[in-house]
Amino acid sequence: MHRRDFLKTMGVATGASVLPFLRYLPAEAAGRSDTLVVIVGDGINSLDLHRKGTNRPSYQVTVNIYDRLVRFGVKKLKDGTLVYDSTKIEPEIAESWTVSKDGKALTFKISPKAKFWDGSPVTAQDVKWSFDRAVSLGGFPAVQMKAGSMVKPEQFVAVDDKTFRIDLPQPSKLTLPDLAVPVPIVINSKVAKAHATKEDPWAAEYLHKTPAGSGAYKLTRWDPGQQFVYERNEDWALGPKPGVKRVIVREVPAGATRRALIERGDADLYMDVPAKAAKELKEGGKVLVSGAPIDNCLHVLGLSVTHKPFDNLKVRQAVAYALPYKDIVSTAAYGRGKPMFGAKAATPSSIDWPQPFPYDTDLEKAKGLLAEAGMASGFETTLSFNLGLADWQEPTALLIQESLGKIGIKVTLDKIPGANWRTAALVEKRLPMHLENFGGWLNYPDYYFFWAYKHGHLFNSSNYKNDEVEKLVDETMHMETSDPKYAANIKRLIAIAFAEVPRIPLYQPYLDAAMQKSVGGYASWFHRQLDCRAISKT
């Protein structure tokens, strides 16, 4: 063996042994000052978001270990809570970008500071290969890319090593923000291609277990079903240096155990706390609870307009007047929800979304509407909900059942297991009355309407169809918000949603995290995952 090879091997060996020696460090050094212990309920199942079958919790890996062309900024709410800012787009791999005059070409200059973990510079060819992959592998990533008008590889052009261009069929306000969501990651294409095979041209099997990126953290250990560990990438230069050196994410399936761990101080951060625990932890005062309403997300009661009697507008409105909104927010959401009822005017005065609907609990009015619909004596129906989300859906369904009983609507509850839910509610759309919780990653009202009110679209579980909505959404989707017609169109869309109520909003949910007082910099994100890069620990 040559001396140089020997030294190289030694380097690798010491690098790899950093973790195994963890137990020889004093507990304070290893467990506390620069290590963050995070507990989550659901484990990850892949390190590659583009792969088929990658579950939602796995997105957090992508967020932390890969870079994107651009990222969203962070803002501070009045109560001091940090939350991502959908209006502020910051450079990441792209140091700058320009939009062509006709708006149909976006050109990005790649930062010379962007380097993959193996030290090679990020090039436009890497970006192109990664984007080609995102639109070619199908499934959810392709759908998300499509939202930004990116559907085929020909749209992505590597002009030279440091210049990358996206050609669009039409100018769209959604393209740039869609580049900041977890999907369009930049992968080290040289490493990936070396592991691609004929059957697997996009190296899905390799990247599933071995990430190759440029992000602020590297993934050093993954014990499926137990834990994974991030280590800071000391060479990362695309943003402020992350505050913690090592992040250990442990899976703890039982909610009661998670709560005991955070209260005892054995975990630093508890991600995605259920509303009940969030409220009680906040009142307990031992730990900090940080949370913000999730942008563009609503918990709604869906009424399928193709099922009798909900095809009758008066019946839908009667239901909207008979819901116990206050009780739902206080006892089903434990106060961790922004009320979405009780607006004074029947038409919207602003383009804010979501905003309160002009309904409130008014049983007399509800009875009157039912009588007008010719159903004064009420009717029988079923209310379906997802057992996988029973923590808020079960109490909500019980409250609705009780309240509708008062106006003569006899409701039977139908619990559907999580695995069957999507088929029943979203694909077959066969549930007359059901609870639903869509949230759009891109924070525009027209984006919400595109998914939830357009006919045949996935989250339109109410089978709602309105020609005016179809036309308005198509017209507004790609329009700039500065366009004079934008506000008028949005107001009209919201007015239709107010009047027709195929989806009755109950409240806007919060995303809550509980953490020790020593943890700072936590921000709440639209993708509902932990971004460790801004976390610090004292």
Add this chain to the structure above:
Amino acid sequence: MRTKLYQIGQRLLQAVPPVLGVIVISFVLTRALPGDPAVYFAGIAADKESIEQVRKALGLDRSWIEQFFIYAGNLLEGDMGISLNTGRPVLEELMTRLPASLELTFTGLGLAILVAVPLGVLAATRPGSWVDHLCRVLVTAGVSLPTFFTGLFLIYVFYYLVGWAPSPLGRLDILFISPPHVTGFYTVDSLLAGDWETLGAALAQLALPAITLGLFALAPIARMTRAAMLGALASEYVRTARANGLSRVTVLGTYAFRNAALPVLTTLGMVFSFLLGANVLVEKVFSWPGIGSFAIEALVASDYAAVQGFVLSMALLFVVVNLVIDLMLTLIDPRVGVEV
């Protein structure tokens, strides 16, 4: 010895039809479950087209018969398929998780035997005494307390309030790294590696979940021991032994207990089987990365390969456990033959 080996071979051959049956039934049952894995795994915002893509990629667009023969063919090559839920081969998943579950089950069962058998024997020799009452209380508590409750209660008292137990975070505390893999049992592996520190940590993590399981397993064993001992003590051979002036120890140990051990052993086999099932809740509460929580998650996600793999491995395990129990019975009592 030759006849014994022949008998074992016979028993193993007899296990073939049930295992084949399990393969077919688990295949059909998973398919008959409501829920569509293609929809589930296509992701949060997948449309019809991408769902069809996923269906095709998973091979679910083929007929059941075709799918079954592909599955059976792969099984013959030792390939149990890939778990969609965890993204890893089912075999690998079972190999890492089964030792975790077995370690927990064996420890729980061991604790239960250590307490239940002496307790049952004492209760039988002194019916109506305080030991008998204690036995009755423990048996009632063990039967009536659900495992997840016992688990949460133990965590609350010994971890949350008193702080004696380590954090309920699976098989090892965050600061420890698993010992080099030999058997997959952390206690055994750390002993083999001579790593006392890790052994201590693994035992500490094991204590609460094992006690939880042990409390649950204690009831049937203690009851069975007591009943069998009572039967044996009332028998004519014990009366004869006593009348012949044999010592108390010989009467109890050799004559009574040896005969009472037969039903107790049979019960142990059954208890072991249902402990593996009862594991699920304990594993959830203590974040134990075992086979039970894996199966539940697979079931929720309609992860066919994983569910089938789990059912199959359980079937094989039961075959082995029953065989071992039967062999032990022949050792204790030569009257029991292995032949059926």
